[in-house]
Each structure stands twice: as C-alpha cells, then as structure tokens.
C-alpha cells in the first residue's frame with residue numbers, strides 16, 4: 001500500500017517538475033538547467049520556483065552580481081532571474097544574420113537583421129530600435145565572455161516577433177476591430193493647454209473619423225462609445241470580448257509636466273510576464289503578473305509597431321517609442337492583440353494646436369487605417385524605393401536601404 005503511494009508521489013513529482021520546465025521549442029541554445037527561487041511574485045505568499053536555463057559560461061555571471069535594483073524599488077522587491085543568451089548563437093539557430101558592430105561611441109551598438117528588418121541594440125541600454133523606431137527592452141544587453149548577450153525574455157518577446165515571426169495577418173474575411181475612444185462622460189481625460197478642451201472630445205472624434213475608413217478596408221468596426229458617455233475599463237474589455245474582437249485599439253492623447261513640454265507619439269502594449277515595464281507612472285509593476293492579454297505578447301508588439309510607424313509617418317511628430325506598461329487595465333483582460341496609442345500631447349501648445357485641428361485628426365485616422373490595411377496595396381499606393389542609407393558593421397560593412405517614407409528595410 002505505502003509502496004504504491006510512494007510510486008504515485010514520484011510520478012506526481014516528475015509531472016510537476018516537467019510542467020515547471022519552460023518550453024525549449026528547439027529554439028534556444030543548448031543550456032544547462034538549474035532550479036532557482038529567485039523569481040518571486042511580489043503579491044504572493046510563496047516564491048515561484050522555476051527551472052531557469054543558464055548559458056554555459058566560464059566566467060562568473062557578472063551581470064547577475066552587477067544588477068542593482070532601481071533607485072525607488074517600490075514594488076520590485078527582488079532582482080529578476082537573469083538568463084543571458086549569446087546573440088551569435090541565437091542568431092545562428094534562428095536563421096537570422098550575424099550581429100554586427102555598428103558603433104563604439106557614444107555607446108557600443110550592434111545591429112542584427114533578417115528579411116523582416118533590423119534591430120539596433122546598445123550595450124547596457126534598454127532602448128533599442130526596430131527599423132529606426134524606438135522600442136524598449138526589458139534589460140540592456142551585456143557583454144559576457146566577449147560575447148553580446150541578450151536576456152532570454154527579450155529574445156522571446158522582442159527580437160523573435162520582429163526578426164523571425166511572420167508579420168501580423170488576418171486570414172478570415174471581415175475581421176472585427178474594436179476602437180476605444182479613451183475616457184468619456186465624467187472621465188474627461190487630460191485637457192488642452194490652449195483652451196481647456198478635454199481629451200475625451202478629441203479621442204471620440206478620432207474614432208468616428210477612423211471607423212468608416214476601416215470599414216472601407218473590410219473590417220467590421222465597433223466603438224466602445226459613440227457619444228460623451230462614461231464607460232469603465234472593465235466594460236470596454238467585456239465589450240471587445242462580446243463582439244469577438246480580433247484587434248483592440250485604444251485612442252488617447254497625452255499630457256506631461258508643463259516645464260518639460262514633452263511631445264511626440266507613444267504606443268503601449270502590456271508588459272510580458274517577468275519583465276520590468278518601460279513606464280509605471282507611480283503604479284505597481286508586478287513582474288510576475290500574467291494577464292490574459294499576455295497570450296498575445298508577440299502580436300501586441302507587431303501591432304503596436306505597425307500602428308506607431310504609420311502614425312509617426314503621417315504626423316511627422318517625435319518618436320517616443322513603443323512602450324510596455326502594466327497600469328493600463330483596459331489592455332490586461334483583452335482576449336486579442338491590443339494596444340493603446342497616444343496621438344500627441346495636449347499639454348504641448350504646438351501639438352495641442354494640431355490636435356484641435358480637424359484636418360490633423362483626419363490624418364491620424366487615415367494613418368491608423370493605413371496601418372490596418374487588409375487589402376493588398378495597389379501599384380500607385382506602393383511606397384517609392386531608395387532613400388536613406390545606413391552602414392552596418394565595422395570590419396566588413398554591409399549596406400541596407402530604408403525605403404523612403406517607410407520603415408521597411410530593403411537588403412541589396
């Protein structure tokens with residue numbers, strides 16, 4: 001009897017250990033596995049034990065020791081598990097071009113590219129670029145044993161969707177898109193520095209201009225509000241679910257401290273589990289949080305970049321990047337790729353003047369519709385080629401072309 005119970009326990013333990021081991025998918029480099037309890041849910045009583053892959057290394061794991069908590073570690077009580085993977089090894093295993101040194105000053109930067117585009121990474125810096133557009137990594141890349149190493153989650157959640165995965169596509173006819181005009185009713189949002197007009201008015205107008213453009217593209221479009229009414233974030237989430245949304249886009253305008261006078265376009269998606277957010281705005285940032293929308297991490301990033309690039313291009317405004325955040329609960333529960341875009345600063349007089357102009361809002365609507373194009377481009381819509389050149393690599397420079405007016409990279 002006891003012997004049998006013991007056997008059952010051994011089988012159960014094997015299952016638990018098996019489940020705790022992250023999927024390898026045959027994509028990651030050969031690694032040893034160690035059991036660690038460094039990952040802790042800041043809001044849970046028990047530390048979460050994970051099996052964590054470790055890159056073979058002869059040197060002591062310098063970045064682990066050098067990692068310092070942020071200056072105000074409000075809700076980040078423990079340091080993360082740092083899993084560093086050689087970028088050369090990862091590139092070889094994923095059929096991606098070898099990384100090339102781009103520059104040694106003012107910071108050491110590398111490029112890595114595929115037919116899909118080019119990522120520029122800076123050592124020790126969370127900011128990176130994708131085809132010239134600012135993206136934010138969870139952790140700054142490191143040099144370990146003379147090799148460029150990128151944190152494993154950044155490879156999975158940032159580099160893979162951009163360099164390896166097929167671009168976002170919709171196979172079914174008339175997919176559903178839910179457009180969410182931010183705020184409404186008593187929730188006025190921010191206000192224009194020029195005359196106090198509220199954000200809720202401009203987001204609704206943007207959405208109403210956008211809806212027919214998307215319909216003409218073949219989308220079935222639903223707006224979370226069509227008048228000046230108060231809608232909770234929870235209702236916005238269930239609305240998208242009830243309408244079987246294939247995509248969710250929340251439209252907002254930004255505000256900042258008047259003395260800083262910030263400007264530009266920002267696009268947000270939910271932070272992948274295990275990573276710090278780009279921005280917390282004073283809210284908690286539980287790295288261990290795993291939201292329903294985290295299922296779509298890869299598509300979220302692709303959607304965010306597609307949208308962000310189109311709006312940047314149309315507006316000509318400053319690129320503030322595609323950012324990750326956890327405080328936007330209108331995104332957490334979404335059961336489809338979901339992003340939130342801030343189409344400029346109402347606190348900035350120059351941008352507020354543009355946002356208050358109906359023509360500019362039409363331009364923003366057209367930009368979003370262009371990014372969500374379902375039909376193939378016709379000949380005269382195709383972008384011109386040629387334009388900006390960039391040199392990649394120091395020893396044997398390679399040239400890539402940025403097609404003018406687009407963010408597409410053309411390899412010679």
Ligand SMILES: [Zn+2]
Pocket residue numbers: 182183189190199252253
């Ligand atoms: Zn807003």
